[in-house]
Amino acid sequence: RRGVSFRLQALRVCSGRHPCAVCCPATMLNRVTRLVPRARQLDPGRFLHGGPQGPQGLAVHLDDRVPDETPRAGSRPSEDDPAGAGEQREDRHYRIPLQDLPTVFAHGLPQYQHYVCQVKTFHEACLLVRRPALELLRHLDGTNFAHPAVRYVLYGEKGTGKTLSLCHVIHFCAKRDWLVVHVPDAHLWVKSCRGLLRSAYNRQRFDQPVEASSWLKSFKTANERFLSQIKIQETYMWNKRESTEKGRPLGEVVEQGLTRVKNATDAVGIVLKELKSQSCSGAFRLLVAVDGVNALWGKTTLKREDKSLMAPEELALVHSLRKMVRNDWHGGAVVLALSQTGSLFTPRMAYLPQELLGKEGFDALDPFVPVLVSNYSPEEFERCIQYYLENSWLQHEKAHTEEGKKELLFLSDANPGQLERLCAYL
Amino acid sequence: MNAVSHRFRTLRSLSAVSRHSLRLTQVRWSRYSPEYRDPQTDKEYYRKPLAELTEEEKCEQELRKTQLIKAAPAAKTSSVFEDPVISKFINMMMKGGNKVLARSLMTQTLEAVKRKQFEKYHAASAEEQATIERNPYTIFHQALKNCEPVIGLVPILRGGHFYQVPVPLPARRRRFLAMKWMLTECREKKHRRTLMPEKLSHELLEAFHNQGPVIKKKHDMHKMAEANRALAHYRWW
Numbered sequence: 001r002r003g004v005s006f007r008l009q010a011l012r013v014c015s016g017r018h019p020c021a022v023c024c025p026a027t028m029l030n031r032v033t034r035l036v037p038r039a040r041q042l043d044p045g046r047f048l049h050g051g052p053q054g055p056q057g058l059a060v061h062l063d064d065r066v067p068d069e070t071p072r073a074g075s076r077p078s079e080d081d082p083a084g085a086g087e088q089r090e091d092r093h094y095r096i097p098l099q100d101l102p103t104v105f106a107h108g109l110p111q112y113q114h115y116v117c118q119v120k121t122f123h124e125a126c127l128l129v130r131r132p133a134l135e136l137l138r139h140l141d142g143t144n145f146a147h148p149a150v151r152y153v154l155y156g157e158k159g160t161g162k163t164l165s166l167c168h169v170i171h172f173c174a175k176r177d178w179l180v181v182h183v184p185d186a187h188l189w190v191k192s193c194r195g196l197l198r199s200a201y202n203r204q205r206f207d208q209p210v211e212a213s214s215w216l217k218s219f220k221t222a223n224e225r226f227l228s229q230i231k232i233q234e235t236y237m238w239n240k241r242e243s244t245e246k247g248r249p250l251g252e253v254v255e256q257g258l259t260r261v262k263n264a265t266d267a268v269g270i271v272l273k274e275l276k277s278q279s280c281s282g283a284f285r286l287l288v289a290v291d292g293v294n295a296l297w298g299k300t301t302l303k304r305e306d307k308s309l310m311a312p313e314e315l316a317l318v319h320s321l322r323k324m325v326r327n328d329w330h331g332g333a334v335v336l337a338l339s340q341t342g343s344l345f346t347p348r349m350a351y352l353p354q355e356l357l358g359k360e361g362f363d364a365l366d367p368f369v370p371v372l373v374s375n376y377s378p379e380e381f382e383r384c385i386q387y388y389l390e391n392s393w394l395q396h397e398k399a400h401t402e403e404g405k406k407e408l409l410f411l412s413d414a415n416p417g418q419l420e421r422l423c424a425y426l
Numbered sequence: 427m428n429a430v431s432h433r434f435r436t437l438r439s440l441s442a443v444s445r446h447s448l449r450l451t452q453v454r455w456s457r458y459s460p461e462y463r464d465p466q467t468d469k470e471y472y473r474k475p476l477a478e479l480t481e482e483e484k485c486e487q488e489l490r491k492t493q494l495i496k497a498a499p500a501a502k503t504s505s506v507f508e509d510p511v512i513s514k515f516i517n518m519m520m521k522g523g524n525k526v527l528a529r530s531l532m533t534q535t536l537e538a539v540k541r542k543q544f545e546k547y548h549a550a551s552a553e554e555q556a557t558i559e560r561n562p563y564t565i566f567h568q569a570l571k572n573c574e575p576v577i578g579l580v581p582i583l584r585g586g587h588f589y590q591v592p593v594p595l596p597a598r599r600r601r602f603l604a605m606k607w608m609l610t611e612c613r614e615k616k617h618r619r620t621l622m623p624e625k626l627s628h629e630l631l632e633a634f635h636n637q638g639p640v641i642k643k644k645h646d647m648h649k650m651a652e653a654n655r656a657l658a659h660y661r662w663w
Contacts (some may be wrong), residue, residue, distance in 0.1 A: 121544050395540065395561040398506040407506055425533040425540070425562070426507060 087395075093387050096125040096171055100196055103169045106222035107184035107215075111291070111342055112163050114420060117230060122391055128384060132373045133165040137172050138370070145285065148327045151365060153293075157351045157374035162337040167374055169335050175286040177245020178332070179226050180287045181324070182346055183215070187294040187342035189317050193302055198311070201266055205316040212264035214291040216257045219271070227251035227285060229271065232274050239262050250274060270318040278322060279331035286332030288324055296322055297361030299345050319397040322364065336365070376414040390424050396426040434454065440448050458496050465498040466490070501525065511567060511601070519622075531622050537561040538627035559634070569633035573604035573640045577651045582660050591660045592651035607640050608633070 026254040026370045096104060101119070109116055119125045127133075136152055143150065154162040154303050183189075185340075189211050201204040220227065230250040237243040238260065244252050252270065257267025279286040290296075296318050302310045325334055327378045340346055350356055353370060376384060385405055388394045398404040439511045466472075479487070490546030501513055512532065520528035539562040559565055578595040581588040595603070612625040 117541070123548055191521050392560065396507060396563060397561075401506070403506050426537040 010390060024327040092129050093126045093383070094129050097129065098124070100171065100174070101125055103174055103222045104167060104220040107182060109163070109167070109184060111185045111339070115164065118420070126387065127168050128380060128387070130161065130165065132371045133168045133354065136165070136169050136335065136371060140173065143333055145282065145331050148330050149332050149334050151325065151336060152371055153329055153353055153365065153368045154335070154371050154373055155351060155353050158341060159415045160373045160375055161416045162373045163341065166289055166291055166335060166337045170287070170289050178285040178287045179223055179275065180289060181219070181272070182222065183290040183321065185342060186290055186292040186321065187339070187344070189315065190295045190300040190302065190312055191344060196302060197262065199214055199265065199316050202316070205263070205314055205319060207265040207316055209261040209264050212268045213258055213261050216254050216264060216267060220254050220258070222355070230274065230278060230283070232270070233277065235272055235425045265316045268317060270272040272320050272324045280329060282331060288332070288334045290321065290325065291337045292342055293336040293410065294326065294338050294343055294346070294356040294361060296325070297358055297364065298343055301344055302422060325365070325393065374418070376416055381409060381414050381419070384419060394423055394426055399426050461492045462496045463490070465495050465502070467498055467502055467504045469504050508608045509563065511570065517601055518609060534623035535626045535630070536566070538623045539565055539630060542627060542631065550608055565634045569630045570601070570604045570608070572636055573602040573607060574627050575603055575644045577648060578603070579647065579651055580653065582658055587659050589660060590650065590654050591657045592654055593661055607643050611639050612661060
């Protein structure tokens with residue numbers, strides 16, 4: 001199978017079964033599901049109370065609403081616990097409670113404004129539970145935290161739902177009290193950045209104060225409670241007068257990055273380093289979620305002072321994120337999503353990991369668990385149309401008929417993104 | 427429908443002497459000669475089983491097998507969602523042949539109208555929710571219908587002067603004027619940095635509620651026609 005190699009030394013439970021894993025990752029996943037015991041005690045889902053202020057674009061209309069938690073009968077399912085006290089069923093719409101939105105979407109999903117608009121219009125955030133996300137959740141449930149972190153890569157064609165599957169996983173882990181390090185779009189770090197500075201820590205690298213400080217702000221909103229619990233293990237000198245001593249809470253490093261924007265990139269690097277080293281101790285579980293991870297090994301459009309193009313490794317943010325995505329730590333998991341949409345200098349029809357990551361990226365991420373996200377199955381398509389009809393989103397009188405549904409299926413080819421665009425004006 | 431009238435316009439004679447002579451001239455040139463029939467894109471027409479057809483329909487179907495038929499234009503589809511009014515509006519919005527852009531602006535406008543109405547719906551109380559219309563297509567059609575003038579003015583030459591004479595307008599002229607006024611209002615009277623979907627959705631919603639500058643323009647036209655009432659006898663058709 002072109003470009004998808006599969007050596008899983010991390011999952012020692014499957015030693016000796018590698019040849020079949022290489023040829024068919026899907027059956028490999030099924031096999032892993034059977035081998036890893038599912039008798040783990042599920043934590044009761046606890047609602048995370050979001051910070052007092054959410055991101056402006058999202059929570060403005062939603063703050064005053066009391067979320068309706070009761071599951072409704074009939075074809076209007078709304079399970080609010082992502083793992084559920086039992087099987088979480090496929091082809092159901094699962095609703096994220098509105099209180100959790102500022103934490104889950106703290107970064108505001110910059111690359112998927114359509115979904116943000118939909119959440120604002122419907123006054124609820126619903127995700128369709130699909131097989132790739134369910135498989136990922138089952139694997140994350142059964143993670144062995146003594147083993148090195150497993151990397152899961154969501155890949156698929158444009159508009160199939162990789163970003164929203166990632167959001168589903170993030171919400172699942174946030175509900176389970178994992179610490180989530182979420183980079184909503186790594187492409188934004190390698191293009192159109194203003195205010196590049198030479199890094200003080202390493203003269204060869206460049207700082208990006210604006211991107212780093214905005215990321216730190218969202219990180220703080222999402223993981224407020226952990227920042228006071230985690231203590232740093234080294235002293236960091238910012239300059240001659242300012243320093244953060246060993247044993248201070250991580251929140252102080254974040255504050256330093258936010259107040260002194262010049263040190264924001266270094267603050268990000270420190271935060272990532274500390275989280276990585278301390279996740280092994282077992283105080284918390286770490287989930288690293290990066291969307292558009294192919295940006296880390298692609299090309300940039302940023303120029304140095306002498307107008308020559310920069311390589312991504314010369315950016316300090318990219319460098320620290322690359323170290324985070326390695327599997328030399330344990331106590332958590334890494335979920336990545338590829339994206340061609342915002343990427344630079346990649347062909348439009350490319351979607352496989354080998355094509356988007358390139359040789360360097362593929363070797364860096366190898367071994368990983370690939371998760372294919374494909375178009376809707378007939379049941380999922382039907383479910384999605386039902387959801388739109390229940391919300392009265394499909395207003396055209398012909399859209400309610402069989403002819404209309406057949407035409408929507410034909411025009412969108414069961415692609416979730418295309419279906420959403422079509423239903424927006426019907 | 428009279429196939430002659432929309433392709434030919436009668437040359438209205440301007441002097442009282444040759445009042446009744448009508449000469450036909452080509453207004454819009456067509457590469458098709460008159461024996462070509464219009465294409466039938468309605469799926470239901472072809473799906474009718476043979477038993478249900480009347481004599482005329484059977485005859486017509488036989489004729490279509492041998493007669494020449496024009497090629498269907500690219501914008502005319504057999505889609506269930508197709509609307510001739512919307513297609514006409516898109517054509518009028520199009521500049522430089524950029525139909526893709528015009529169509530995308532139209533879809534964004536419909537989406538904007540829908541989202542605004544949904545916002546109002548969620549903010550309203552239960553009684554008001556029943557009165558709020560959320561279908562962008564009904565809003566569009568109703569808005570244009572509200573903007574159509576009933577009576578128009580036509581310049582007629584009498585005794586060396588042109589007089590604005592009130593005249594009943596045919597249906598297609600009324601639809602055209604409504605769409606033209608809507609587009610002109612959005613293009614020229616708004617701030618240049620606002621996007622077309624935003625402007626157009628705002629104007630459509632105002633016209634739907636019988637308010638706004640386009641409705642005002644229609645009322646101005648009616649008032650001028652009322653003021654020039656005395657000249658109505660200059661019309662001879």
